[in-house]
Amino acid sequence: MSVLKINEENFENEVLKSEEMVLIDFYADWCGPCKMMSPIIDEIAEEMEGKVKVGKVNVDDNQQLAIKYNVMSIPTIIIYKNGMPVKSFVGLRDKNEILDSLK
Amino acid sequence: MYDVIIIGAGPAGVSASLYTKRANLNTLIIYHDKSGLEKAELIENYYGFENGITGKELYNEGIKQAKRLGTEVLDEEVINIKMEEKGFTVITNKNEYQTKTVIFATGNKKNTPKIKGIKEFEGKGISYCAVCDGFFYRNKNIAVIGSGNYAISETNELINLAKEITILTDGKTAPEIRADNVKIVPKKIREVRGETRVEEVEFEDNTKLPVDGIFVANGIAGSSEFAKKLGILTNKENIVVNENMETNIPGIYACGDCTGGILQVSKAVYEGAKAGLEVIKYVRNKN
Numbered sequence: 548m549s550v551l552k553i554n555e556e557n558f559e560n561e562v563l564k565s566e567e568m569v570l571i572d573f574y575a576d577w578c579g580p581c582k583m584m585s586p587i588i589d590e591i592a593e594e595m596e597g598k599v600k601v602g603k604v605n606v607d608d609n610q611q612l613a614i615k616y617n618v619m620s621i622p623t624i625i626i627y628k629n630g631m632p633v634k635s636f637v638g639l640r641d642k643n644e645i646l647d648s649l650k
Numbered sequence: 651m652y653d654v655i656i657i658g659a660g661p662a663g664v665s666a667s668l669y670t671k672r673a674n675l676n677t678l679i680i681y682h683d684k685s686g687l688e689k690a691e692l693i694e695n696y697y698g699f700e701n702g703i704t705g706k707e708l709y710n711e712g713i714k715q716a717k718r719l720g721t722e723v724l725d726e727e728v729i730n731i732k733m734e735e736k737g738f739t740v741i742t743n744k745n746e747y748q749t750k751t752v753i754f755a756t757g758n759k760k761n762t763p764k765i766k767g768i769k770e771f772e773g774k775g776i777s778y779c780a781v782c783d784g785f786f787y788r789n790k791n792i793a794v795i796g797s798g799n800y801a802i803s804e805t806n807e808l809i810n811l812a813k814e815i816t817i818l819t820d821g822k823t824a825p826e827i828r829a830d831n832v833k834i835v836p837k838k839i840r841e842v843r844g845e846t847r848v849e850e851v852e853f854e855d856n857t858k859l860p861v862d863g864i865f866v867a868n869g870i871a872g873s874s875e876f877a878k879k880l881g882i883l884t885n886k887e888n889i890v891v892n893e894n895m896e897t898n899i900p901g902i903y904a905c906g907d908c909t910g911g912i913l914q915v916s917k918a919v920y921e922g923a924k925a926g927l928e929v930i931k932y933v934r935n936k937n
C-alpha cells in the first residue's frame with residue numbers, strides 16, 4: 548500500500564476510524580526538512596505494509612487539521628492508535644527512530 | 651560558482667581546504683568569531699610541537715597556511731544556507747555565494763539558550779526555522795530570541811507574516827533593526843510558559859509578554875541551526891555523517907567537532923582531510 552493523501556474530508560475515515568495504527572506526516576512543499584523527511588516516510592510505508600497505515604497531510608491545504616492537532620512546526624509526525632494521537636516527532640528524524648516507535 | 655565552500659577555519663575546515671585547493675577546486679573558506687581552539691591554552695597532545703603550541707597560535711597558523719596555498723578566506727558570518735537546483739547558496743552578513751558543495755566545520759557550539767520551557771515547548775510554539783514555520787504564525791504576535799545578525803535574518807523572514815515581532819535579547823545588547831511591527835525587549839528572560847503550547851514569556855523583573863510563538867535564533871548560527879533548516883539529520887545537536895563525512899544531503903559534508911565524538915584537534919584534522927578528499931570525488935563526478 549502506498550502513502551495515502553490525507554485531507555480534511557477523509558481524515559475521520561482513514562485515521563480516526565482506522566483499525567490499524569496510523570502514521571501521519573504533516574508537511575508543506577516549501578519546507579526543506581519536509582523534503583528530506585518525505586522519502587523516509589515512503590520507505591516506512593513500504594516496510595510496514597499491512598501493519599501500519601501511512602499518510603501525508605499538506606498543512607497548506609488542510610490548516611484546520613494542523614490547528615486541531617497543534618501542529619506548529621513542520622515536519623511533524625503523529626502516530627494514531629484507535630483514533631488517538633499517541634506519539635509525535637517534531638523535525639527531521641532518522642528512519643529507525645520512527646520504526647522503533649511503531650513496534 | 652565555487653566548487654566548495656567550507657564554513658569554519660579551525661583544524662577541520664583548514665585541513666579540508668588543503669586537499670581541495672591542491673586538487674585545484676575553487677575553494678572558499680568563510681569563518682567568523684571564535685574557534686574552540688582559541689580557548690585552548692596549550693596543546694600538548696598534537697603531533698609535531700616539541701613544547702606544545704597555544705590554541706590561538708595554531709588557529710592563526712592554520713588560516714595563514716590556507717591563504718598561502720591560494721585559498722580565499724573571508725571573515726564573514728554565515729546566516730543562512732539555501733538549497734538550489736544545482737548546489738547551494740551560502741548567505742553571509744555581507745554577501746551571497748553560490749557553490750556546488752558545502753563543508754560544515756563550525757565546531758562544537760551549543761546555541762540553544764538554557765531558558766526554562768524552551769525544550770518542553772519545541773514544536774508547540776518554539777521553533778528553530780522561520781522559513782519552515784512562519785506560516786503557522788500569520789497575523790500573530792511572536793518573539794525572536796537572539797541579538798545578532800542571525801536573529802535579524804530570522805526576523806526579516808517573519809516580518810511580512812507576523813502581526814508583531816518582539817526581539818528578546820535576554821540581557822544582551824540590542825541589534826539595529828527598524829520596522830513598524832518590530833520592537834526590542836532587552837530584559838533577561840526567566841521562563842517560557844503555557845498550558846499545552848507557548849503562551850507567555852516571563853522576565854526576571856516579573857513582567858510578562860504574551861506571545862503565540864517564539865523563534866530561537868541565539869548567537870552565531872552553527873551547523874545544528876543550519877541542519878534544522880536544510881533537513882540534515884542530527885543526533886543531540888551533532889551532525890550525523892557516514893565514514894565519508896557525507897550528511898544525508900548529497901553535496902553537504904561535515905567534519906570536526908560539529909560531528910561529535912572526541913573533541914580533539916587530531917580528529918578534526920582527520921575528518922577535514924577525509925571530507926576534502928570526498929568533495930574532490932563528488933565535484934569531479936558531477937563535471
Ligand SMILES: Cc1cc2nc3c(=O)[nH]c(=O)nc-3n(C[C@H](O)[C@H](O)[C@H](O)COP(=O)(O)OP(=O)(O)OC[C@H]3O[C@@H](n4cnc5c(N)ncnc54)[C@H](O)[C@@H]3O)c2cc1C
Pocket residue numbers: 657658659660661662663680681682683684685686687688689690691692693694695696705726727728729755756757758870871872873905906907908912913914915916918
Ligand atoms: C579550553 C579548550 C581546551 C582544548 N584543549 C585541547 C587540547 O589540548 N588538545 C586538542 O587536541 N584539542 C583541544 N581542544 C579541542 C579543540 O579546540 C577542538 O577539537 C578543535 O578546535 C575542533 O576543530 P574544528 O575545526 O572542528 O572547530 P573549531 O576549531 O571550533 O572552528 C570552528 C570554526 O567555525 C567558524 N564558524 C562557526 N560558525 C560560523 C558561522 N555561522 N559563520 C562563519 N564561521 C563560523 C568559527 O569562526 C571557527 O573558525 C580544546 C578546546 C577547548 C575549548
